[in-house]
Amino acid sequence: MNSFNSLVYIWIGVGIITFVTLLLLKVRAPYGRHSSEKWGKMIDNRLGWFIMELPALTIFPIMTIMGPAEKNWLTWLLVALWLFHYVYRTIIFPFRLRTKGKKMTITIVFSAIVFNGMNGFLNGYFLGYLYQIDDSIKFISPNILIGLLIFFIGMTINRSADLRLISLRKENTDYQIPGKWLFDYISCPNHFGEIIEWIGFAIIAWSLPTLCFAIWTCCNLIPRALDHHMWYKEKFASYPTERKAVIPFIL
Ligand code: NDP
Numbered sequence: 001m002n003s004f005n006s007l008v009y010i011w012i013g014v015g016i017i018t019f020v021t022l023l024l025l026k027v028r029a030p031y032g033r034h035s036s037e038k039w040g041k042m043i044d045n046r047l048g049w050f051i052m053e054l055p056a057l058t059i060f061p062i063m064t065i066m067g068p069a070e071k072n073w074l075t076w077l078l079v080a081l082w083l084f085h086y087v088y089r090t091i092i093f094p095f096r097l098r099t100k101g102k103k104m105t106i107t108i109v110f111s112a113i114v115f116n117g118m119n120g121f122l123n124g125y126f127l128g129y130l131y132q133i134d135d136s137i138k139f140i141s142p143n144i145l146i147g148l149l150i151f152f153i154g155m156t157i158n159r160s161a162d163l164r165l166i167s168l169r170k171e172n173t174d175y176q177i178p179g180k181w182l183f184d185y186i187s188c189p190n191h192f193g194e195i196i197e198w199i200g201f202a203i204i205a206w207s208l209p210t211l212c213f214a215i216w217t218c219c220n221l222i223p224r225a226l227d228h229h230m231w232y233k234e235k236f237a238s239y240p241t242e243r244k245a246v247i248p249f250i251l
Pocket of ligand 1 (some may be wrong): 031032033064097098099102158162165166168169174176177178190191193214217220221224
């Protein structure tokens with residue numbers, strides 16, 4: 001357990017270094033609107049999303065289910081919530097995208113495979129191999145009820161924002177300024193929702209690997225939201241000045 005925890009702490013450190021590097025060097029992760037050929041060979045955007053999310057979809061549930069640790073209802077709840085997210089992100093989301101012909105660099109696909117693979121491994125190893133059943137954990141535990149509420153609020157915001165953004169792009173149209181709903185407060189409700197979602201997951205599971213996942217989600221998505229926000233301001237002179245990037249009224 002000690003060496004496993006050390007590995008998780010190292011991975012948290014890598015996440016924080018990534019966060020600081022993205023912010024200090026002002027690197028815009030090259031996919032979507034920041035896509036660029038200078039980062040290497042390009043592949044179809046939808047295929048890229050599918051390939052890079054597949055390790056997360058598969059590794060966590062397989063390791064959890066195959067591992068020797070005893071399972072309880074909390075194990076199955078966590079697997080179900082994980083699958084609920086990753087079936088959407090891996091299979092449904094890419095095929096909803098309306099950006100036909102868009103490409104993504106394999107550098108992004110590769111780095112996301114590393115992140116998703118490691119994240120799936122750490123969480124799957126913990127639940128499948130190290131988890132010890134604690135009979136005192138009840139479904140009505142405050143952390144589980146509060147975590148579930150936060151998880152589903154985050155997921156609803158994330159999916160709703162994804163849908164609203166995707167539907168902004170009708171055939172042959174360029175980017176537009178999103179408006180109404182949470183977009184009146186922040187540029188990236190999709191990233192905001194995803195951050196809330198994995199914080200909720202960490203509160204339910206109350207484990208080091210899920211905390212690590214929530215921290216990594218912030219490290220990935222806060223710089224991306226700041227980049228999107230800056231990009232909107234550069235592209236649209238009329239972009240609302242009072243709008244924040246990712247946390248309403250704050251950031
Ligand atoms: P974006 O907001 O950049 O794009 C989402 C989709 O909407 C794309 O198809 C994009 O087109 C389109 N779109 C976005 N804004 C506009 C606009 N103003 N006008 C027209 N079309 C628009 O999302 P991301 O690519 O950053 O992320 C996608 C999802 O993946 C999010 O839900 C995010 O939370 C999640 N994610 C999670 C990560 C994690 O670490 N857990 C990491 C990265 C993403 P186009 O592709 O042409 O830009």
